[in-house]
Amino acid sequence: METEAIREYIPLYTQAFILTLKTGWLGILLSAIIGISGGFVLYFKLPVLSSLVKMYVELFRNTPLLVQLFFIYFGLPKIGIALSAFVCGVLGLGLLGGAYMTESIRSGLEAVPDSQKEGAVSLGLDRRQLFIYVVLPQAFAISIPSIVANVIFLLKETSVFSAISLMDLMFQAKDLIGLYYKTAECLILLVVFYIIMLLPVSALGRYFEKKLRFGMYGD
Amino acid sequence: MFGSLGFDVLFKGTNMARLLGGLGIALKISLISVAISIAAGIVIGILISLKNPVMDGVFKVYLEIVRIMPQMVLLFIVYFGAAKAMGLNLSPELSSIIVFSFWGIAEMSDLVRGAVTSIPAIQYESSAALGFNRWQTYAYVIIPQTARRIIPMSINLITRMIKTTSLVMMIGIVEVLKVGQQIIEANRKSSPNAAFGIFATVFVLYFLACYPISCLSKYLEKKWEN
Numbered sequence: 024m025e026t027e028a029i030r031e032y033i034p035l036y037t038q039a040f041i042l043t044l045k046t047g048w049l050g051i052l053l054s055a056i057i058g059i060s061g062g063f064v065l066y067f068k069l070p071v072l073s074s075l076v077k078m079y080v081e082l083f084r085n086t087p088l089l090v091q092l093f094f095i096y097f098g099l100p101k102i103g104i105a106l107s108a109f110v111c112g113v114l115g116l117g118l119l120g121g122a123y124m125t126e127s128i129r130s131g132l133e134a135v136p137d138s139q140k141e142g143a144v145s146l147g148l149d150r151r152q153l154f155i156y157v158v159l160p161q162a163f164a165i166s167i168p169s170i171v172a173n174v175i176f177l178l179k180e181t182s183v184f185s186a187i188s189l190m191d192l193m194f195q196a197k198d199l200i201g202l203y204y205k206t207a208e209c210l211i212l213l214v215v216f217y218i219i220m221l222l223p224v225s226a227l228g229r230y231f232e233k234k235l236r237f238g239m240y241g242d
Numbered sequence: 243m244f245g246s247l248g249f250d251v252l253f254k255g256t257n258m259a260r261l262l263g264g265l266g267i268a269l270k271i272s273l274i275s276v277a278i279s280i281a282a283g284i285v286i287g288i289l290i291s292l293k294n295p296v297m298d299g300v301f302k303v304y305l306e307i308v309r310i311m312p313q314m315v316l317l318f319i320v321y322f323g324a325a326k327a328m329g330l331n332l333s334p335e336l337s338s339i340i341v342f343s344f345w346g347i348a349e350m351s352d353l354v355r356g357a358v359t360s361i362p363a364i365q366y367e368s369s370a371a372l373g374f375n376r377w378q379t380y381a382y383v384i385i386p387q388t389a390r391r392i393i394p395m396s397i398n399l400i401t402r403m404i405k406t407t408s409l410v411m412m413i414g415i416v417e418v419l420k421v422g423q424q425i426i427e428a429n430r431k432s433s434p435n436a437a438f439g440i441f442a443t444v445f446v447l448y449f450l451a452c453y454p455i456s457c458l459s460k461y462l463e464k465k466w467e468n
Contacts, residue, residue, distance in 0.1 A: 085401065085452035086445055087408035093419060094441040097426075099360060101438035102330055176308065182312035186412065206326040210319055214311070221310035 028208045029139040032199060039195035040216050046109060046189065047181040047220075050116025057117060058124020064131040065125065069131055076125060083122035089183045091115050096187040108189040120177045122155075127173060131166030132158060171228030178221055192216050248439030251429050260425065261440075264418035265447050269440050271335060271410060271417075272403035275342035279403075280396050282343070283350020288380065290351060291358040301351070309350035316341045321413045340409045342403055353395050357388035394463035401459070402451040408448070418444055 061076045083091070092115040096108065135158050143157040153236065185194035196213040200206050265387050290301050321337040324330045332340070361384055369379040411420040422440045429436045 026253050076367055081453060081456075082449060085405075085456055086448045087405040089408040089411075090441070090445050090448050093422075098441040099440040101435040138371060179310070179312040182314035183409065185414075193312075193318075196318065200322060206322050210323045213315055213318070217311060222306075225306065225310050 025205065025208060028203070028205045032208065032212055035195055035199070036192065036212050036216055039190055039192045040220070042109075042189070043181050043184070043191040044220065046112040046184060046191065047116065047178050049113045050181075051120060051177050053113060053117025054120025054124050054173070054177065057121025058128050061121060061125030062128025062132060068124060080122045080125050083119050084126070088115060088119050088180050089186055091119060092183065092187050108184075108187050110182045111187055111222040112189050112191075116177055116180060119180065120173060121172045123176070124170065125168045127169040128162070130169070131162040131164075134165045135161045167235050168228075168232050171224075171231065175224055175228065177222060178224065182217075246435055248435035248437060249435050250437040251425060251433050251439055252443060253430070257425050259413040260421050261418055261443065264416065264421035265451060267415065268407040268410070268417040269404060269451065270399065271338055272342065272407045273414075274456070275339050275346055276396070276400050276403050278339070278343040279346025279350045279399065282347045282353065284354050284392075286347060287351035287354025288358060290355045305348055305352055308345050313341060313345055313406055314412065316412055317409060318345065334410065334413045334415045337413060338407070338415065342406065345406075346399060346403065349399060350392075350396060353392055354388065355389040358384060360391075361387055394466070396460045397455060397459040397462065401455045404452055404455075405448065418447060 043173045059087045060082065064076045092111060094105065095115055096111045099106070139157055139161065140153060143153045148156065181191060182193045184191045185197060188194065192213060199209045252261075280389075290297060317338060320341050321332060321334060324332055324337070345390055365387070366379060369383045374382065406420055407417065411417055416424075422444050426436045426440050433439075
């Protein structure tokens with residue numbers, strides 16, 4: 024183990040870390056937008072759009088991100104759509120995550136018990152009020168655990184970006200191992216940076232889960 | 243039109259068969275890992291549900307590692323790290339099976355633990371009242387009830403394993419994506435657009451492999467809901 028090498032590598036890893044975070048969170052933002060829209064489309068059973076969203080969800084939930092990225096990054100330029108590695112990363116992650124988020128949001132919305140809706144209607148709430156004040160808050164609480172799981176899953180999935188030569192943490196580690204053969208040092212730094220990236224999210228997720236469960240059941 | 247999108251390459255020589263062979267390798271690795279995960283996961287899950295504080299602590303750390311470490315990082319650690327640290331020269335196939343099982347066992351055992359502990363206490367008490375010992379309680383009362391919850395989830399794990407096997411190309415296993423790259427490389431001159439056709443095909447192949455399995459999982463989940 025050489026501490027000297029580790030000290031030398033830290034700035035390089037930090038750079039890669041920032042890029043990974045940027046791509047990851049932009050992708051997650053995109054997936055949230057897709058997920059919320061998709062979830063609403065499915066919940067309200069909009070004609071035509073519903074079946075399109077269903078097809079999209081099945082297609083992206085049943086294929087690996089790496090294959091999606093290869094198609095977007097290497098395949099699409101052949102029909103005239105050339106995107107940078109960064110845009111591909113964000114788009115790929117967003118599309119993959121969007122499919123998972125759509126499912127989380129939809130199942131959250133559908134899990135709100137009918138008695139809640141009937142109660143709201145009998146209190147004289149109109150459809151808009153019913154949705155905003157009764158369904159949405161409860162659906163959100165139900166969805167949170169699976170949304171957090173999706174966020175962690177998506178942040179982990181960023182590790183495949185190196186395959187389309189995005190200079191992320193994985194790429195940096197592979198590059199440095201190839202150059203200097205300091206395998207142990209590189210791998211330790213890789214693990215440390217992933218812990219820094221994901222442990223807070225994981226802990227925060229657990230905290231939220233507890234809070235929201237309290238909100239729902241008062242337990 | 244069809245040719246210019248690079249789908250023609252598929253029908254040259256044995257290209258399609260080679261792609262399918264690559265998919266076969268990915269499926270083989272994932273099925274072996276799933277089998278190991280299910281077998282070991284059930285045993286570990288039941289052990290954990292016995293609530294030994296030391297085992298609980300170790301298990302929590304193990305789960306957290308799996309929860310936050312990307313499989314790709316684990317693959318690198320086992321494939322490159324083990325060779326360096328312990329002088330072990332693991333084949334890429336063995337490394338990937340180790341990593342996928344490490345991940346799958348965590349998921350399965352947590353699933354089993356959740357299913358077992360969600361069985362109401364009255365089931366255990368009634369079994370005790372009937373004079374069942376611990377082994378009989380599990381074999382005849384608890385496990386049959388938990389199986390209905392675990393089976394759909396473990397089928398779901400198969401599709402996730404299959405999808406994750408796409409990563410093994412990064413440690414040098416020639417699976418479907420790698421075969422695709424080789425075909426594109428070999429036909430660079432004659433069909434420059436092969437990348438579109440080939441990667442679209444790989445995309446569809448993965449979908450065809452996973453979709454029926456996830457449908458089955460969803461169907462069973464619904465059927466056994468109550």
